[in-house]
Amino acid sequence: MKKILIFSFAYLPSVGGAELAVREITERISDFQFDMITRNFGYKNFERLGNINVYRVNCLKLFFPFVAFFKAYRLNKKNKYDAIWSIMANRAGFAALFFKLFYPKIPFLLTLQEGDDLDYPKKRMGIFWPFLKPLFRMIFKKADKIQAISNYLKKWAEDMGAKSNIEIVPNGVDLEKFQISDSEVSSYFRSQIGFKSPDDKLLVTASRLVKKNAVKDIIEALKFLPENIKLLILGDGPERDNLKSKIKNLKLDNRVVFLGHIDHKDLPYYLKISDVFVRPSLTEGLGTAFLEAMAVGIPIIATPVGGIPDFLRDRETGLFCNVNDPQSIAEKVKILLEDEKLRNKIINQAKDMVSLEYNWNNIAKKMKSIFEEILGQNI
Secondary structure (H helix, E strand, O other): OEEEEEEOOOOOOOOOHHHHHHHHHHOOOOOEEEEEEEEOOOOOOEEEEOOEEEEEEOOOHHHHHHHHHHHHHHHHHHHOOOEEEEEOOOOHHHHHHHHHHHOOOOOEEEEEOOOOOOOHHHHHHHHHHHHHHHHHHHHHHHOOEEEEOOHHHHHHHHHOOOOOEEEEOOOOEOHHHHOOOHHHOOHHHHHHOOOOOOOOEEEEEEOOOOHHHOHHHHHHHHHHOOOOEEEEEEOOOOOHHHHHHHHHHOOOHHHEEEEEOOOHHHHHHHHHOOOEEEEOOOOOOOOHHHHHHHHHOOOEEEOOOOOHHHOOOEOOOEEEOOOOOHHHHHHHHHHHHHOHHHHHHHHHHHHHHHHHHOEHHHHHHHHHHHHHHHHOOOO
8 A cells, every 4th residue: 555644734633724625635535545744732642533644743833844854754764655745835845845855756745725825934934034935945846746726826836936737626525514404403503693583694704813814804894784784703813802802892792703613513504504604815725614605505705816716706606895895895795685586596506516616525536646646656
């Protein structure tokens, strides 16, 4: 059995689009042995999660590339890996690059899942960026194959000097989990948000509470909407306190519910009881939460940034709003709530698109072909 070593800065139970993608893909591929090196965020140093042997290393964020490389060096002496797979270029990419430089004959697959501002590495490295930029670009140049989850990230790889073939394979949705009926939604989920009046309409957003997801713009949009329109915020993050202060200052306490971090298995039910999904991102690699909302059957409002235009066609599979524009968000919400014909068209076309193009089973087959392609180079 061929062995693939994965480098990922974070992994389950920490949940994000990239982590879910790795789990969904590897659980559908039993032909290879998958090992992973990731940073320890307070979990076991080793455990088997699904189809992956997860090795966690204890270190500061800054030192992860070095500690992960040395761990990989020791594991490779025992396991003799046939390929390496880096989840994102930053941090994990550096560890994979060091490994590739040490073992140039072992194929290197780079997956681009970045959702933050693509200038983030430059901002994080500060005054050291001019010295580290050539090394960062080398990650793209040394990769034998690059998988990008959107055209936006493919273009970034090309700008960074990628020399290998770049293939777009997006993240997907577990259709069995997200295509649920109204009868499957228990009163428990409704009671969690204090829903009382049948006339109330519920907006929902699900994301890390960070500036780039612009949750503050949704809160401000409520000022331009009728009192019966409420907002459910799913997720947690460093912006939580700032957002709560904004809600208090705008006197919107009775119209916004924070549920914080929720178990991902509960997400379909909270989406199902909502009327519109809104996330006015400032930047987005792809945005799995949008696809999940589409699969559940609620219309989405998003900004035309990053990888979002890959799946959102305005007035066909969702509505675009302007960036940093709460009034634009409010206008789009009104359109979806008032125009039943348009709303139903968007819901149906979005569900069909997700079923055809963003099904994890099909995506896993594409990823298996990529693994077989790079493993064929190691003969």
